[in-house]
Amino acid sequence: MQINRNMCTFATVKHHVIRQRHENDEQYLVVAQLEILKVARYVAIMYCYSDKGARRNATSPFSFFKYVAVCNKRKIKNNKQKQRDMKESYFVDEKGFYGEFGGAYVPEILYATVRNLQETYRPIVESEAFKAEYHALLKDYVGRPSPLYYARRMSEKYGCQLYLKREDLNHTGAHKINNTIGQILLAKKMGKTRIIAETGAGQHGVATATVCALMDMKCEVFMGATDVERQHTNVERMKMLGAEVHPVRTGNMTLSDACSEAIRDWCCHPSDTFYIVGSTMGPHPYPDLVARMQSVISEEIKWQLEEKIGRDYPDYLVACIGGGSNAAGTIYHYVDDERVKIVLAEAGGHGWQTDYTAATIHKGTTGILHGAKMLVMQDEDGQIQEAFTISAGLDYPGVGPMHCNMAKKGRTQVLSINDDEAIYGGYELTRMEGIIPAIESAHAIAALSKLTFKKDDVVVLTVSGRGDKDVETYLKNKEMAKEYGNF
Numbered sequence: 001m002q003i004n005r006n007m008c009t010f011a012t013v014k015h016h017v018i019r020q021r022h023e024n025d026e027q028y029l030v031v032a033q034l035e036i037l038k039v040a041r042y043v044a045i046m047y048c049y050s051d052k053g054a055r056r057n058a059t060s061p062f063s064f065f066k067y068v069a070v071c072n073k074r075k076i077k078n079n080k081q082k083q084r085d086m087k088e089s090y091f092v093d094e095k096g097f098y099g100e101f102g103g104a105y106v107p108e109i110l111y112a113t114v115r116n117l118q119e120t121y122r123p124i125v126e127s128e129a130f131k132a133e134y135h136a137l138l139k140d141y142v143g144r145p146s147p148l149y150y151a152r153r154m155s156e157k158y159g160c161q162l163y164l165k166r167e168d169l170n171h172t173g174a175h176k177i178n179n180t181i182g183q184i185l186l187a188k189k190m191g192k193t194r195i196i197a198e199t200g201a202g203q204h205g206v207a208t209a210t211v212c213a214l215m216d217m218k219c220e221v222f223m224g225a226t227d228v229e230r231q232h233t234n235v236e237r238m239k240m241l242g243a244e245v246h247p248v249r250t251g252n253m254t255l256s257d258a259c260s261e262a263i264r265d266w267c268c269h270p271s272d273t274f275y276i277v278g279s280t281m282g283p284h285p286y287p288d289l290v291a292r293m294q295s296v297i298s299e300e301i302k303w304q305l306e307e308k309i310g311r312d313y314p315d316y317l318v319a320c321i322g323g324g325s326n327a328a329g330t331i332y333h334y335v336d337d338e339r340v341k342i343v344l345a346e347a348g349g350h351g352w353q354t355d356y357t358a359a360t361i362h363k364g365t366t367g368i369l370h371g372a373k374m375l376v377m378q379d380e381d382g383q384i385q386e387a388f389t390i391s392a393g394l395d396y397p398g399v400g401p402m403h404c405n406m407a408k409k410g411r412t413q414v415l416s417i418n419d420d421e422a423i424y425g426g427y428e429l430t431r432m433e434g435i436i437p438a439i440e441s442a443h444a445i446a447a448l449s450k451l452t453f454k455k456d457d458v459v460v461l462t463v464s465g466r467g468d469k470d471v472e473t474y475l476k477n478k479e480m481a482k483e484y485g486n487f
Helices: 005-010 038-048 063-088 108-125 128-142 152-158 176-189 203-215 225-230 232-240 255-268 286-294 296-309 325-334 401-408 419-433 439-450 468-476 478-485
Strands: 014-021 028-035 148-150 161-166 194-199 218-224 244-248 273-275 316-321 341-349 365-369 372-376 412-418 458-463
Touching: 108 128, 108 176, 108 255, 108 286, 128 176, 148 296, 152 161, 152 419, 152 439, 161 296, 176 194, 176 203, 176 273, 176 286, 176 325, 194 203, 194 255, 203 218, 203 232, 218 225, 218 255, 225 232, 225 244, 232 244, 232 468, 244 255, 255 273, 286 296, 286 325, 286 401, 296 325, 296 458, 316 325, 316 439, 325 341, 325 401, 325 458, 341 401, 341 419, 341 439, 372 401, 401 412, 412 419, 412 439, 419 439, 419 468, 419 478, 439 458, 439 468, 468 478
Parallel strands: 161 458, 194 218, 194 273, 218 244, 316 341, 316 458, 341 412
Antiparallel strands: 014 028, 148 161, 365 372
16 A cells, blocks of 8 residues: 555644664654644554564554654664675775785695684784783884884974874884784794795895794795895895795796796795785785784874874874785774875875886776785786886886775875986985885875875874995986975
């Protein structure tokens, strides 16, 4: 039975509805004051016996309004669930995907090994025993928490309140050790005896060699031959720590080729070997695992800001991005906080429109690389194109699936920073704040000049590593530093 709207002309209904939100923000109290003429009861009864009413109890003229109240509650509940689902979609789902990106595309010989890791990692890393050991090492061995430093002179220049998250002050000089500490604890609990890793700038290689020395485990690091030459100091540090460094001479002999060689080795030794992946890339669960290990960065930012400015969120978060580990750690606890603008700086090389770039989010298309679906720099036939940048740590033709998903959904603003802009940014921070950043971090510094801030905007920028390893590169490119290069 359908209700004819004309029935309502037989009644004059005056009502006043008051909505009062409860403290738990999930229920509403609906109070109705009604003045009903004779046929109003008939209209309510007819509604309750209609299709929409679904034969609800019509013994009271208030039945219709009770029904409206119930529907209202259900609608609110459904909307809240949709909002939660949207927030959760930035993180990995139960199948290992971030939206359309992610997954685990691995050779058959690695299937059982990767499957075992997928089933094992969360119960281990979420256990109280693991957390206690992990955080104890972060505190006493790594030296956390890393400082959140107010950069006064840079704040004045850029017209904002700029805070630097000093990951460069960690043991080994970068954020990478946050991840390697966690992964080697996981490897030990899984009974693995041999560790392999890839590295570009050498910081992940050094961090891996460091924790292997700490835990007395065999360590082998794969590094592109090009990077071995331009990051010679880090190569020697790895060797001092007892690691065996394998120069990779395939492809363009940089980070992507090192990853490929590490996976080949893993295929040959799946039973005893644990691959400590350095960034939010690779097959599931690595993007989620690395992001979790690096999330200590944003976890600290929250309480450090609370102490310094009386609130636990900034207006802007800024970080460089290659594979995405430092960026993931910086934004992890803010991805669903729409008050916070997220700005990521990727390596533009000679310009993202040219063939000499590593700006994957600007130039990449969807493909599969190193076990995951992500944005990839590739030609029309799906062949991987070489990434080009002055920064060895950002020299990767893909980007982690978490960041691909967020960029596609518009959650992040991604800027392409050219080599000359990065060099200038590194010199600028050196001269204005007395901090020599890694060239990777210098890309984030350079992003500041492309943004417009209000005076009261709180900006947190992560200095992912220190620039000791890059001094030679800085000196060779003094002409890019403009006024800062006159020495």
